[in-house]
Amino acid sequence: SKTSTTTTSTSTKTTKTTKTTSSTPTSVLPDYLSYLISLDVKWYLYLKDGLRQAADSCLMVKDMVEKNKEKIEKPKGGGENGQNAMSMF
Numbered sequence: 436s437k438t439s440t441t442t443t444s445t446s447t448k449t450t451k452t453t454k455t456t457s458s459t460p461t462s463v464l465p466d467y468l469s470y471l472i473s474l475d476v477k478w479y480l481y482l483k484d485g486l487r488q489a490a491d492s493c494l495m496v497k498d499m500v501e502k503n504k505e506k507i508e509k510p511k512g513g514g515e516n517g518q519n520a521m522s523m524f
Contacts, residue, residue, distance in 0.1 A: 500507065
């Protein structure tokens with residue numbers, strides 16, 4: 436609660452004004468509270484989607500590695516005589 440007092444004096448009369456204000460978060464800025472909630476929801480959904488995309492990417496890599504395990508362990512040209520695909524001659 437804030438109180439301010441103003442006294443004005445002229446040659447014939449004196450005026451005294453007292454102004455009291457009280458502020459609560461919802462009475463002063465209802466639009467700000469609504470904006471803050473919408474911003475919070477926006478970033479929650481943004482981060483939730485990012486986490487879902489990261490999980491999907493990890494599962495896709497896991498699936499590709501499992502399907503190509505044999506090719507990863509024994510690349511083309513890797514036979515019994517010790518040759519592999521990295522050797523040109």
